[in-house]
Amino acid sequence: MKKPALFIAAILFSTFFYDQTIGLNLFLFSILTIVILFINNQSQFKNRKTQIYSIAYLITGLTIFFHSSTLSIIANLVAFFTLIGHLSETKSSIYVHWLNGIYTTIAGLFHRNFALPKTETDEEEKTQIDYLHWAKIILIPTVILIAFIALYKDGNPVFSNIIETIDFGFINIQWLLVAGLGYYLFNNIYDPIEVEPATEIDLQTNNTLLKTEAFSIPKLKQENQLGVILIALLNVLIVLYLITDITFLASQQDLRASAYSAQVHNGINALIASIVIAIMILLYVFRGNLNFYKENTTLKRLAFTWIVLNILLVLSIVFKNSQYIYYFGLTYKRIGVIVYLLLATIGLVTTLLKINSAKNNWYLFRINTQAAFIILIISSTVNWDYHITNYNFNYAKSMDFNYLYNLSNNNTLLLNEQLASTTLDNNSIQLIKDKYNKYVYKLRTNNWQELQYDNFKLNTK
Structure with missing residues (x-):
C-alpha cells in the first residue's frame, strides 16, 4: 500500500507544482500530505493534538488560497514541520516538533536506511528490495539498447526512418524531476523520525523546579x-x-x-x-x-x-x-x-x-513557543494588506498612498473600489488602474492549480 500511495502522491505533487505559482495547489498539497501521513500513522491521528495540528495545517493552506502572502506561506511551512515532528513523538515539546519535522523532511529516507540499527525484519526487507540490482536491470539494458539502435540506424535506412518517426517529445524531463522530488519528500515524511538525543532529553525534562544540594x-x-x-x-x-x-x-x-x-x-x-x-x-x-x-x-x-x-x-x-x-x-x-x-x-x-x-525555565520556553505558534497561525489567516488599505482610506488622519500601492495584490481589488469613492490625484488613479489591470490579467491566465479566491470574486462582477 505504501509504495503505490507514494508514487501517486509524487505524480500529484508534480501536477500541482510543476511550472505553477502558489495558489490552490498548496491547499491541495496540504490535504495530500495529511492523507499520506494518515496511511502510515493511523494510531497517532487518534491523538487530540495531532488532530489540532492537522486542522491548523489545513487552515494555513486554505488561507493561502484566500490571500497568498509571505506570512501565510511561512505559517503553512511551520505548521507542516510541526505536524511532521509531532507524529515522530507526540509527547515532545513544540520546538522539538520543529527540529524533528525539519530533519525528517530533509533526511528521513537516509536516516531510516543508514542511521538506524537494523533489525532482522529490516534486513529481510533490504534483501527483498535490492536497489542496486534494480538499477542495473534498468540502466544497463537501456544504455546497451540505445547504443545498438544508433548502430542499426546507420546500417538500414528503413529501420532509421522508423526510429526517426518515434517522437519522444511527450516526455517532460523537468516534470519527471519534480515528480522525483515529490517522491523523495513523501518518502521522507510518511514515517516521521526522531532526532536523538534532543527528543529524549526533552521527554526526560519536566517543568518543575527542584531544590539543589547547594541549598544554604x-x-x-x-x-x-x-x-x-x-x-x-x-x-x-x-x-x-x-x-x-x-x-x-x-x-x-x-x-x-x-x-x-x-x-x-x-x-x-x-x-x-x-x-x-x-x-x-x-x-x-x-x-x-x-x-x-x-x-x-x-x-x-x-x-x-x-x-x-x-x-x-x-x-x-x-x-x-x-x-x-x-x-x-x-x-x-x-x-x-x-x-x-x-x-x-x-x-x-x-x-x-x-x-x-x-516552574523552571523550560516551562517558560515550552509555553511561550506554543503561544508564538498559535499567534502565527491566527495572524496568517488575516488579509493584512486588505485591512491596512481599508483602515487607511477610511479612518486614518493621513495616508501614505505609495505604501498602500506597494503592498501585494491582496489589496488590488479594494484599491480599485476606492477610485469611485475617494479623492485621489491623477497619478494615483493611473497607478491603481495599472495595478488592477495587471492583476486581473494574472487571475484570468491562472491555471487551475494557481486559482485564488479573487478568481471567483472577479467572475461574480
Missing part, C-alpha cells in the same frame, strides 16, 4: 535581601514613570501628530527593551533555591507587583501606538509592535505563573 540558608538570605532591594527600587521607578507618562498624556488636550510621532519613535523601542530586561531579571532572581526559601514572601509580592506594573507599561505603549496609527495609518511595523506587545504580555503572565508555581 545564609546565602539565600543574602540573595533574598538583594532581590527585595532591587525589585523594590524598580517598582518605585516604574510607578514614577507611569505617573509622569499619564500626566503628560492627560495634559495634552489636542496632542499633535508630530508629538505622538516623537513619543513613539523615541520611546517604544526603549520600553519594549525594558520589558524584556524585566523578565530576564526575574528569571535570574528566581532561578533556583530562592524559590524554596521560606522568607521569600515579600520578594514574591514585589515581583508580582512589578509584573503587573510592566503589564500597565505595555498598555501605555499600546495606547501610544494606537494614537500613532490613528494619525498616520496602519503599517506592518505598527501591527508588529502590537503582536510583539502581545507576546511580551504572555511572557510576563507566564513568568508570574513560573514564580508562583516554582
Whole structure:
C-alpha cells in the first residue's frame, strides 16, 4: 500500500507544482500530505493534538488560497514541520516538533536506511528490495539498447526512418524531476523520525523546579535581601514613570501628530527593551533555591507587583501606538509592535505563573513557543494588506498612498473600489488602474492549480 500511495502522491505533487505559482495547489498539497501521513500513522491521528495540528495545517493552506502572502506561506511551512515532528513523538515539546519535522523532511529516507540499527525484519526487507540490482536491470539494458539502435540506424535506412518517426517529445524531463522530488519528500515524511538525543532529553525534562544540594540558608538570605532591594527600587521607578507618562498624556488636550510621532519613535523601542530586561531579571532572581526559601514572601509580592506594573507599561505603549496609527495609518511595523506587545504580555503572565508555581525555565520556553505558534497561525489567516488599505482610506488622519500601492495584490481589488469613492490625484488613479489591470490579467491566465479566491470574486462582477 505504501509504495503505490507514494508514487501517486509524487505524480500529484508534480501536477500541482510543476511550472505553477502558489495558489490552490498548496491547499491541495496540504490535504495530500495529511492523507499520506494518515496511511502510515493511523494510531497517532487518534491523538487530540495531532488532530489540532492537522486542522491548523489545513487552515494555513486554505488561507493561502484566500490571500497568498509571505506570512501565510511561512505559517503553512511551520505548521507542516510541526505536524511532521509531532507524529515522530507526540509527547515532545513544540520546538522539538520543529527540529524533528525539519530533519525528517530533509533526511528521513537516509536516516531510516543508514542511521538506524537494523533489525532482522529490516534486513529481510533490504534483501527483498535490492536497489542496486534494480538499477542495473534498468540502466544497463537501456544504455546497451540505445547504443545498438544508433548502430542499426546507420546500417538500414528503413529501420532509421522508423526510429526517426518515434517522437519522444511527450516526455517532460523537468516534470519527471519534480515528480522525483515529490517522491523523495513523501518518502521522507510518511514515517516521521526522531532526532536523538534532543527528543529524549526533552521527554526526560519536566517543568518543575527542584531544590539543589547547594541549598544554604545564609546565602539565600543574602540573595533574598538583594532581590527585595532591587525589585523594590524598580517598582518605585516604574510607578514614577507611569505617573509622569499619564500626566503628560492627560495634559495634552489636542496632542499633535508630530508629538505622538516623537513619543513613539523615541520611546517604544526603549520600553519594549525594558520589558524584556524585566523578565530576564526575574528569571535570574528566581532561578533556583530562592524559590524554596521560606522568607521569600515579600520578594514574591514585589515581583508580582512589578509584573503587573510592566503589564500597565505595555498598555501605555499600546495606547501610544494606537494614537500613532490613528494619525498616520496602519503599517506592518505598527501591527508588529502590537503582536510583539502581545507576546511580551504572555511572557510576563507566564513568568508570574513560573514564580508562583516554582516552574523552571523550560516551562517558560515550552509555553511561550506554543503561544508564538498559535499567534502565527491566527495572524496568517488575516488579509493584512486588505485591512491596512481599508483602515487607511477610511479612518486614518493621513495616508501614505505609495505604501498602500506597494503592498501585494491582496489589496488590488479594494484599491480599485476606492477610485469611485475617494479623492485621489491623477497619478494615483493611473497607478491603481495599472495595478488592477495587471492583476486581473494574472487571475484570468491562472491555471487551475494557481486559482485564488479573487478568481471567483472577479467572475461574480
